[in-house]
Amino acid sequence: MLPSIDALKTHAIFLDLDGTLVEIAEHPDAVRVHPTTLRLLEALNDESSGALAVISGRELSAIDRLLHPLKLPAAGVHGLERRDASGVLHTAPSAQAPPISFVFEKILGDETGVVIERKPGGVAVHYRLRPDLERRCCQIVKEIVGQRKDLRLIHGKMVFEILQKGADKGSVINAFLGEPPFQGRVPIFAGDDVTDEAGFAAVNSHGGISIKVGGQETDARFRAKNVQELEAWLRDLIENARGEQTP
């Protein structure tokens, strides 16, 4: 059961993208954000007076492409990039490290159907189209991460992500909460995947509202069954907030 909230102006809203605002698709490039979802985000942004940020594993440029024409405060590559509410870009120094994606291209090659997504400070190895190659991908990523102290490994939804250390979704949520217009507000964070757990921990430590989308194990305090249930709840937030303002 999701909590009811009347005043959005006292809350800071953080939303994950894939699997939270949009359904998971077969290929990262196949994802489209429906215009009604864009309108929902616009309304949340208005009703919270700009205290809305997207916290994603995708790089910032990909987030902007998906949410066009909206350009919201956002964190990309699981926290390695962050654009604050005044539009200033903060990049973890490690995000500039040389890419390691060539290793995968060399070993796996595009023809296998394994999708290699390069991002600043990271590479995602998607095996959704070739689940039979999970073990092989796992072997390769573990070997690389085992040799490099500067890297960490995330096993997300049909994806292995190798990332430079230096940030996570929790640290960027904390960074937003230290700045206006997020500062002093009760944080809300909704996400669906393992990488969102760091965000849930940060939000829980502020006494906020952490929401897991889907059925997997989590430290989030609340749960939405799926993308639709979360979206319906977000719509209610807007209606309640607007209702509050009506004399």
Ligand SMILES: O=P(O)(O)OC[C@H]1O[C@H](O[C@H]2O[C@H](CO)[C@@H](O)[C@H](O)[C@H]2O)[C@H](O)[C@@H](O)[C@@H]1O
């Ligand atoms: O933090 P998020 O916004 O949830 O991003 C996590 C990763 O999402 C994308 O991959 C996932 O979604 C794809 C499209 O639905 C799907 O094909 C893939 O299997 C999923 O792992 C994105 O491509 C990654 O860069 C993000 O890190």
